[in-house]
Amino acid sequence: MAIRILPPEVASKIAAGEVVERPASVVKELIENALDAAARHIAVELVGGGKRLIRVSDDGIGILSDEVELAFHRYATSKLSRIEDLHHITTLGFRGEALAAIAAVSHLTLITRAVGEPMGTRLHLEAGRVVQREAVGAPQGTVVSVENLFYNVPARLKFLKQESTERAHISALVSRYAMAYPHVRFVLTHGHQEVLHTTGSGDLRTVLSEVYGVETASQMIAIERPEEPPRSDLPPITVSGYVGLPNLNRSNRNQIVIFVNGRWVQDANLTYAIVQAYHTMLMVGRYPVAVVMITLPPEEVDVNVHPTKAEVRFRRPDAVFSAVQRAVRHTLVQHAGTAPIRAELVWGSPEWAARRERLAQVTGEHLRQMGIDLGVESPGQYTHQAASSEETKPASPTVRRRSLPPLRVVGQVGATYIVAEGPSGLYLIDQHAAHERVLYERFMAEHAAHSLATQELLEAVAVEVLPEQMTLIEENLEMLHAVGFLVEPFGRNAVRLRGVPALVAGSDPVGALLAALGEIECGEMPTGSTAEEKLIARVCKQAAVKAGQVLSHAEMEALIRQLEACQAPQTCPHGRPTMLHLSAEELARQFGRLGAI
Ligand code: ADP
Numbered sequence: 001m002a003i004r005i006l007p008p009e010v011a012s013k014i015a016a017g018e019v020v021e022r023p024a025s026v027v028k029e030l031i032e033n034a035l036d037a038a039a040r041h042i043a044v045e046l047v048g049g050g051k052r053l054i055r056v057s058d059d060g061i062g063i064l065s066d067e068v069e070l071a072f073h074r075y076a077t078s079k080l081s082r083i084e085d086l087h088h089i090t091t092l093g094f095r096g097e098a099l100a101a102i103a104a105v106s107h108l109t110l111i112t113r114a115v116g117e118p119m120g121t122r123l124h125l126e127a128g129r130v131v132q133r134e135a136v137g138a139p140q141g142t143v144v145s146v147e148n149l150f151y152n153v154p155a156r157l158k159f160l161k162q163e164s165t166e167r168a169h170i171s172a173l174v175s176r177y178a179m180a181y182p183h184v185r186f187v188l189t190h191g192h193q194e195v196l197h198t199t200g201s202g203d204l205r206t207v208l209s210e211v212y213g214v215e216t217a218s219q220m221i222a223i224e225r226p227e228e229p230p231r232s233d234l235p236p237i238t239v240s241g242y243v244g245l246p247n248l249n250r251s252n253r254n255q256i257v258i259f260v261n262g263r264w265v266q267d268a269n270l271t272y273a274i275v276q277a278y279h280t281m282l283m284v285g286r287y288p289v290a291v292v293m294i295t296l297p298p299e300e301v302d303v304n305v306h307p308t309k310a311e312v313r314f315r316r317p318d319a320v321f322s323a324v325q326r327a328v329r330h331t332l333v334q335h336a337g338t339a340p341i342r343a344e345l346v347w348g349s350p351e352w353a354a355r356r357e358r359l360a361q362v363t364g365e366h367l368r369q370m371g372i373d374l375g376v377e378s379p380g381q382y383t384h385q386a387a388s389s390e391e392t393k394p395a396s397p398t399v400r401r402r403s404l405p406p407l408r409v410v411g412q413v414g415a416t417y418i419v420a421e422g423p424s425g426l427y428l429i430d431q432h433a434a435h436e437r438v439l440y441e442r443f444m445a446e447h448a449a450h451s452l453a454t455q456e457l458l459e460a461v462a463v464e465v466l467p468e469q470m471t472l473i474e475e476n477l478e479m480l481h482a483v484g485f486l487v488e489p490f491g492r493n494a495v496r497l498r499g500v501p502a503l504v505a506g507s508d509p510v511g512a513l514l515a516a517l518g519e520i521e522c523g524e525m526p527t528g529s530t531a532e533e534k535l536i537a538r539v540c541k542q543a544a545v546k547a548g549q550v551l552s553h554a555e556m557e558a559l560i561r562q563l564e565a566c567q568a569p570q571t572c573p574h575g576r577p578t579m580l581h582l583s584a585e586e587l588a589r590q591f592g593r594l595g596a597i
Pocket residue numbers: 029033034037058060061062063071072076077078079092093094095096097098099100141142
């Protein structure tokens with residue numbers, strides 16, 4: 001094929017693809033333009049998850065009537081004129097690409113009136129071409145309406161997720177800008193429904209309550225600077241914002257939000273710096289909630305790394321990393337009194353001794369009440385015969401072969417593993433993984449038999465959720481009901497939890513619901529049974545006994561018996577092993593007994 005220059009329509013669509021990936025990208029660019037125009041009030045209206053309409057209105061400085069068309073040219077910007085300007089960017093935009101890109105792939109209407117001009121302008125574009133222009137009366141500021149996004153890029157349109165997913169992305173995005181700009185009043189509506197409304201009072205804590213709910217916000221503390229002498233060799237870096245107390249934690253990193261000079265960025269290193277500051281305060285696999293603002297001289301940051309500007313590069317990344325980590329750590333340590341640190345029971349710790357003491361007092365009477373007869377087992381004897389009735393039955397095709405040998409519980413180590421003895425050696429069982437497997441199989445069996453029991457809570461609990469989670473709950477109400485959660489919308493960003501799956505009723509009901517939501521939120525939801533299975537697996541993980549939980553002998557016995565009854569006792573529902581086996585031969589070999597007399 002001969003080399004040729006692409007026609008402008010093709011080139012502009014390709015270029016648009018870099019900036020505009022989905023409705024949320026449009027909202028991002030339009031909000032950034034409004035903020036750059038010094039708006040104090042930004043309203044975002046959506047219809048159809050932004051696929052039908054996105055309208056962003058601001059009361060900023062507006063666009064001069066004779067520059068309106070120019071704004072839609074590629075590389076047309078008022079924010080930068082010389083290449084040197086790139087080194088100290090103080091605006092969110094500077095590439096002059098967004099309006100051109102958005103207009104190229106939608107039907108766009110702009111109404112704007114600049115400060116000091118008597119009349120406003122209305123401009124309508126289709127696929128980037130101006131089709132209508134007129135003078136109109138309009139308040140100062142700018143309103144951009146984007147309709148039928150990607151109508152002329154069918155490939156993109158096809159890849160858009162369902163309405164609720166796009167909506168959730170936009171809610172999360174607007175929430176982030178609201179936090180970064182507490183002086184600006186943000187209102188987000190979807191159809192007739194108001195999803196988020198901040199006051200613009202300038203107080204970040206107020207915004208946090210508006211975004212996360214009062215209860216969550218009350219568990220967040222303002223970042224305090226450690227007192228250190230200023231260092232002349234380092235750039236002045238300010239770290240501010242709020243971090244959650246350790247007991248406010250999540251199963252993923254999504255609630256760690258970082259801004260650099262007012263720009264939301266995704267930065268794995270800085271996220272790690274924040275997580276690290278919680279070292280030993282959070283359980284493995286749990287992540288904090290944090291809103292961290294980093295301010296530093298513009299020349300210290302390269303914001304021109306990516307068309308969407310969501311990644312930045314620092315001139316001295318180590319200095320920024322350590323400033324963030326020290327500030328967050330210092331803040332947490334200051335509040336150590338209020339932060340319940342994980343009481344991990346490790347061998348030899350005083351807590352461990354106390355628990356063991358208490359467990360030793362568990363009497364035989366207590367165990368019999370639990371329906372467990374430990375007999376008079378002595379080490380080395382296989383006296384456990386609980387499953388013998390099943391074993392003596394003649395093997396028939398309907399009787400499932402036991403996939404685990406009968407195990408005798410010897411004890412617990414590290415408050416995490418159960419040591420058991422079987423006919424062919426020693427078994428170390430991960431109590432959490434094992435319990436997860438047990439709950440999962442019971443859950444799935446009940447689910448398959450359509451007999452999933454729901455346990456109603458004695459008192460309904462109100463649970464605060466994020467706007468984007470609210471959307472997901474509404475969209476997935478049926479599935480949540482199907483697995484046993486009795487939940488209903490309750491006010492703007494809260495739900496009322498009236499019941500939970502009976503199988504997990506013994507544990508923390510709110511935790512179970514939040515775990516389920518976490519799964520819906522993170523998983524790219526496949527439809528049908530797989531989504532439910534994933535949800536169930538997640539809820540079981542949450543409800544299962546944790547590592548670090550001391551179990552009585554009776555509890556361990558019960559768990560092992562239940563594990564024996566499982567179809568696939570060797571792994572947890574996520575595929576990790578539940579147990580390690582050290583065979584009698586291996587033991588003998590290790591002790592040099594093999595062949596010895
Ligand atoms: P950039 O923001 O990178 O400059 P855009 O394509 O987003 O590029 O916008 C082009 C120009 O249009 C901006 O530089 C600005 O002058 C003007 N503009 C866009 N949106 C607004 C707005 N909401 N208010 C005022 N001016 C705007």
